[in-house]
Amino acid sequence: MYKRYLITSALPYANGPLHIGHLAGAYLPADIYVRYLRLMGRDVVYVCGSDEHGAAITVKARKENSTPKEVVDKYHAMLRDALFGIGISFDIYHRTTEPIHYETSQGFFRKLLENGQFEEKMTDQYFDEEVGQFLADRYIIGTCPNCANPEAYGDQCERCGTSLSPTELIQPRSTLSGSTPVLKPTKHWFLKLDKHEAWLKEWINTGKNEAGEQLHDPNTWKNHVTGQCNSWLDGGLQPRSMTRDLDWGIPVPPEIPDSENKVLYVWLDAPIGYISATKQWALDNGKDWEPYWKSQDTALIHFIGKDNIVFHCVIFPAILKAHGDYILPINVPANQFLNLEGRKLSTSKNWAVWVHEFLEELPGQGDALRFNMIKKMPEQGDSEFTWKGYQETTNNELVNNLANFVNRVLVLTHKYYGGQVPEFDANLSFNSGWESGAKGTVASELAQLNAKVTELVAQIEGFSFREALRILMEISSAGNAVLQFNEPWKAIKEDPETVKAVMNTGLQIVAALSVLARPFIPDASTRMRTMLGWAPLSDKGELEAMLQTLAAGGALLPAGHPIGVAEHLFTRVPDEVINAQIEKLNQANAANTVAAATEPTTIQYEALKPMIQYDDFAKMDIRTGKILTAEKVEKSKKLLKLTVDLGFEQRTILSGIAEHFTPEQVIGQQVIVLANLAPRVMMGTESQGMILMAENAEGKLSFVSPSEGWPTGMGVK
Numbered sequence: 225m226y227k228r229y230l231i232t233s234a235l236p237y238a239n240g241p242l243h244i245g246h247l248a249g250a251y252l253p254a255d256i257y258v259r260y261l262r263l264m265g266r267d268v269v270y271v272c273g274s275d276e277h278g279a280a281i282t283v284k285a286r287k288e289n290s291t292p293k294e295v296v297d298k299y300h301a302m303l304r305d306a307l308f309g310i311g312i313s314f315d316i317y318h319r320t321t322e323p324i325h326y327e328t329s330q331g332f333f334r335k336l337l338e339n340g341q342f343e344e345k346m347t348d349q350y351f352d353e354e355v356g357q358f359l360a361d362r363y364i365i366g367t368c369p370n371c372a373n374p375e376a377y378g379d380q381c382e383r384c385g386t387s388l389s390p391t392e393l394i395q396p397r398s399t400l401s402g403s404t405p406v407l408k409p410t411k412h413w414f415l416k417l418d419k420h421e422a423w424l425k426e427w428i429n430t431g432k433n434e435a436g437e438q439l440h441d442p443n444t445w446k447n448h449v450t451g452q453c454n455s456w457l458d459g460g461l462q463p464r465s466m467t468r469d470l471d472w473g474i475p476v477p478p479e480i481p482d483s484e485n486k487v488l489y490v491w492l493d494a495p496i497g498y499i500s501a502t503k504q505w506a507l508d509n510g511k512d513w514e515p516y517w518k519s520q521d522t523a524l525i526h527f528i529g530k531d532n533i534v535f536h537c538v539i540f541p542a543i544l545k546a547h548g549d550y551i552l553p554i555n556v557p558a559n560q561f562l563n564l565e566g567r568k569l570s571t572s573k574n575w576a577v578w579v580h581e582f583l584e585e586l587p588g589q590g591d592a593l594r595f596n597m598i599k600k601m602p603e604q605g606d607s608e609f610t611w612k613g614y615q616e617t618t619n620n621e622l623v624n625n626l627a628n629f630v631n632r633v634l635v636l637t638h639k640y641y642g643g644q645v646p647e648f649d650a651n652l653s654f655n656s657g658w659e660s661g662a663k664g665t666v667a668s669e670l671a672q673l674n675a676k677v678t679e680l681v682a683q684i685e686g687f688s689f690r691e692a693l694r695i696l697m698e699i700s701s702a703g704n705a706v707l708q709f710n711e712p713w714k715a716i717k718e719d720p721e722t723v724k725a726v727m728n729t730g731l732q733i734v735a736a737l738s739v740l741a742r743p744f745i746p747d748a749s750t751r752m753r754t755m756l757g758w759a760p761l762s763d764k765g766e767l768e769a770m771l772q773t774l775a776a777g778g779a780l781l782p783a784g785h786p787i788g789v790a791e792h793l794f795t796r797v798p799d800e801v802i803n804a805q806i807e808k809l810n811q812a813n814a815a816n817t818v819a820a821a822t823e824p825t826t827i828q829y830e831a832l833k834p835m836i837q838y839d840d841f842a843k844m845d846i847r848t849g850k851i852l853t854a855e856k857v858e859k860s861k862k863l864l865k866l867t868v869d870l871g872f873e874q875r876t877i878l879s880g881i882a883e884h885f886t887p888e889q890v891i892g893q894q895v896i897v898l899a900n901l902a903p904r905v906m907m908g909t910e911s912q913g914m915i916l917m918a919e920n921a922e923g924k925l926s927f928v929s930p931s932e933g934w935p936t937g938m939g940v941k
Contacts, residue, residue, distance in 0.1 A: 226523040226554075228267040230516040231258050232498045233312075234528040234536075235275035235320070238299040239284035242306045243576035244609060245562040245569040248597045249529035253559060253689055255312045256598070257525070259743035260684045265765025269516055271501040272307075273318030274300040277473040278490030279362030283399060292472040296321060306579040310590050311746050316508070318501035320474075320493060325500035329474045329493050332547060333413075333466070337480070341546040342413040343463055349412075350378075350390050350405035352398040358469035359390070359398055359405055366393030380531070387456065387534050411482050414463035415492075420542040421461040427552065428453050428537060440554040444686065446604065449558050452533045464539065466492045495540040499550075517550050524553045530560050557687040560602040565610050565809060574812040577609070577805075586801065591745040592618045592794060598693045598744055611805045615797045621697055626748075627793040629704045630737070633730040634755055634790035636712060640727065647783040648725040657706030657729070667777060669706070669729045673699065673736055674774035680740060681771070689744075696740055703733035728783075731756075735780035739770050748793050756781070757788045845900035846916070846940035848930045849875075854887035857907050864890065865909060868897060871937025875899075878911035884925045894929040896940055 234250040236242060254270065261268040276296035285292045296319075304317050319325070336342055350359045361379035368376035369392050371384035378390035390396060391407075398405050423434055428450060431440040442450070466489045467476055473487030499517060506513035516522055526536045536556050544550040563569065569576050582593060596614050599621075600607045637643060648666060656664035658672045676699050683692035707730060712723040738752035742761055750760045773780060849868045857863040862880040864887060877897070881890070898914040905911070918926045930938070 226266075227519070227521040228516060229258075229261055229269070229523045229525065230498075230502065231261075231268060231270045232524075232526050233270075233272045233314075234526075234532050235273055235494050235497050236303050237278070237280050238274040238276045238296040238303060238319075239280050240299060240571055241302050241581075242579045243569055243571070244564070244579065244582075244593070244597060245576070246529070247310065247579060247593075248562045248601050248607075248609075249559045250527050250532075251307060251310075251312050252594060252597050253557065253601065253603075253687070254525075254527035256689050256692075256743040257527070257684065257687070259313060259746065259763065260681075260767070262763035263739065263742060263761070263765065263767035264681075265768045269502060269505060270313065270315045271318065271498055271505060272312075272314050273316070273320065273497055273501050274303055275490070275494045275497065276300065276319055276321045277487070277493050279360035279468075279470065280490075282360075282470065282472050283362055286400070293321075302580055306583065309583045310579055311594060313746075316501050316505040318497065318504055320497045320500070322500065322504065324504055324507075325493075325497055326474050328500040328503065329488055329496045330477045332492070332496055332543070333488060334477055335547050336415070336466075336543070337413070339546060339548065341416055341419075342466070343416055344411065345414055345463075346409050346411050347465070348391070348407035349410045349469070350396060350398070351408035352400050352403060352405050354401040354403050355398070357400075358408070358410055359400070360468045360470050361390055363399050364390045364393060364396050364405065365399055366396035369394055382531065385452070385531055385533075410469055412465040412467045412486070413476070415466050415539075415542065415546070417461040417464050417539070417542055420545060421457060423545070424461075424538060424542065425454075425457050427541070428457070439552060444555055446557060446687075448530060448560065448604070449533055449537065449556055452530070453537045456534050456538060461538070465489060491535050491539055492543065495536070495543070520551060522551060524551055526553050526556045528556060528558045530558045533558050555687070560604070561606045562597075562600065562602050563606060563608040565806075566608065573816045575809065575816075585805075589618075589797075591747045592622060592797070595622060595693070595745055598689055601690050603688065603690055611802045611809075615799075615802045618794065618797045622794040623796050625697060625704060626700045626737070629700050629707070629730075630734050630752060630755070630793055631790050632707060633703070633727070633734050634787055637727060637731060637787050638790065640712075640716060640723070643787045645731055645781045645783050645785040645787065646724040646728055648728045649721055652722050652725045654722050654726050654729075655706075655709035657702040657704075657709065657733075660705075660709070666725050666729050666732070666779075670732060670774060670777065670779070672702070673733060674771070676702075677736060677740065677771060677774060681767075684743070693744055696737070696744060699733060699740065700737060703730055703737075706730055706733070728779075728781075731787075732780050736770065736774075739767050742767075751791070751793060755788045755790055757786050843900075844898060847871075847897050847899045848934055848936050848938045848940065849895050849897040850936050851890050851893045851895060854890045856882055856887060857909070860907050863907060866890070866915070868895065868913070868915070869936050870897065870899065871935060875912040876909065877913045877915060878906050878909060879915045881915070881917065881925055890927075893927055894932070894934065894936075896928045896930070 231254055233254045236246060258268055258270040281292045281295055285295045300319055350364055352359055362377050364378035365375055367374050368381035368384060368386060370386040371381060373381050373383040376393060378393060380387055396405060426432060429442055431438055431442045433439055467486045468489055469485060470487045474493050476483035476486040502513045502516055528536050541552050544552060564575060567575055583590060596617050599617060600609055653663045653665050656662040676695055680692050680695040706726060710726045712726050716723050735756060738749055738756060742749040753760050770780060847870055849870050851866050852869050853867040855865050857865050862882050863878050864882045866877045866879055868875045868877050896916040898916060901914050903910050903912050916928050918928055
């Protein structure tokens with residue numbers, strides 16, 4: 225066990241509001257983990273803050289006809305209020321425009337320069353001749369060389385996640401004027417990332433440093449995190465510029481020659497924000513910040529979305545290592561992306577559920593949103609939020625299960641025992657809530673509860689928050705089952721002593737839930753505590769104490785303890801609320817459709833692939849064919865299983881077109897088939913070829929077909 229924990233969530237850009245994708249990616253996972261650590265009595269500091277520099281801020285200022293300072297002031301307040309409003313329990317939410325952050329960042333730059341970690345180079349950088357300035361990465365867009373996204377930025381493609389440099393873009397253009405920029409020489413300071421490649425590869429994949437010391441357990445890192453890191457490392461690290469030609473940002477220390485009009489690159493500045501926030505927290509609370517960043521008995525953990533993996537697992541660790549005094553993270557449990565109603569969340573198209581608007585329009589449902597986000601958390605793969613799903617989950621799980629159970633237990637306790645925890649005969653048995661048809665006693669039911677709580681704790685420790693939430697609800701379901709299987713409202717007259725044992729068990733489960741719910745739905749936890757006649761949790765080891773009590777066979781609520789007034793934890797979400805939110809999205813979609821229709825159409829063409837020789841093409845056996853049968857592939861959203869007639873034989877081909885065509889639409893369709901593609905097993909079926917399709921700029925597919933009536937099996941030359 226580590227002596228202390230330093231937890232970070234990715235600093236949100238202060239150039240727009242927070243949506244639910246952000247929430248599910250970097251903030252809720254960290255908050256669950258931090259609240260859990262506090263309940264276990266651990267020394268933990270949770271830091272975050274607004275990222276207020278970089279070209280994205282200046283781009284927003286231009287769009288809003290404002291200044292960068294006005295932009296960050298506006299959105300910092302909006303982000304802060306939304307995050308605290310949804311219950312994210314930062315120890316500090318800081319700003320990268322604070323003086324202590326300037327001082328810390330410039331100090332890092334000086335130290336890296338002193339340590340010989342920079343290479344000063346004159347390089348050609350894009351320059352907008354119409355505007356008369358060098359273009360930072362976010363001022364340049366063009367076609368991604370990896371996925372052909374025509375709107376890739378100069379530092380990263382947000383469609384495929386590839387990290388880029390501006391000169392890699394195909395057909396680059398300036399976002400300031402729309403013109404094609406020209407290359408012009410300018411001086412910058414490059415971090416020698418290539419010198420860090422070997423140890424980074426060893427550290428990420430084995431958890432060891434150069435001395436062979438184990439710094440982290442690589443088996444606890446998510447596969448997509450190490451996979452993305454290795455993809456980057458296998459491509460070979462190159463020196464990366466740590467400065468920019470901008471008039472908004474942290475200046476390169478002025479005593480350094482040729483530093484005029486140079487600012488720090490945002491991915492040098494922003495993660496150092498974690499450190500400056502910790503410093504400010506320490507000053508505010510009379511603490512020493514250094515052990516949290518410089519002691520090997522500290523666990524540093526970064527919670528981020530998958531688009532920030534490379535920066536937190538490669539670039540920032542290299543910066544920390546290059547400085548020389550700092551620890552490295554033991555884990556970076558990055559989540560993947562959350563989609564909305566079948567589409568990617570889009571800030572520019574207003575296709576989003578904004579957290580601040582949710583809190584205003586659905587007051588009192590903050591915990592319900594947290595619950596739904598955790599249930600749909602994209603821990604290992606992309607997931608999807610729908611408003612109908614929100615309604616169903618809230619009504620069935622929070623209202624019918626949890627709220628109903630807590631309310632029934634407390635109401636019956638007041639009805640039968642005057643609002644006091646009943647004493648009971650320890651030898652009496654009743655129907656178990658954990659296993660249908662089994663018998664149990666209060667002691668055996670609490671032993672089962674202890675096992676489930678222990679299991680829940682293990683899942684949180686392993687960053688499996690969805691599974692931990694499932695176990696929480698399993699405990700609530702077991703409490704409901706205790707009532708249903710024993711029907712105390714019927715048995716109270718014939719067997720009142722057994723009812724005392726049943727009701728005591730129910731109350732013990734409610735007491736456990738009031739602690740276990742804290743990381744997930746904190747407001748509901750506080751309300752349960754009030755209903756139980758307890759003070760709210762102080763987050764000072766109450767879960768650890770509860771585990772000790774349960775392990776020793778003790779009760780969480782003593783007999784005779786007075787219970788407070790029962791109330792409903794959650795209320796049902798009516799259809800009209802959901803319909804209003806769906807209509808809001810429909811209006812946003814309609815507005816985008818109108819805007820797209822009125823804009824001049826510019827076709828973005830996919831980049832040409834590298835040249836091949838005729839012999840390469842001649843190796844492909846392309847034939848005409850006809851689809852005879854088609855059916856969906858079970859457990860696959862994308863695949864259709866096709867029977868294709870090639871004239872001389874019939875083939876089974878799996879084609880990833882199910883999101884574009886129904887089986888009925890493709891039967892009888894004439895197609896072009898790559899017939900000598902090596903067979904491949906997918907979803908348990910061998911696919912014996914490939915259907916060739918055309919794809920437009922929006923990703924829509926169209927069949928490539930010979931003339932109507934053309935015979936099957938003919939070659940395509």
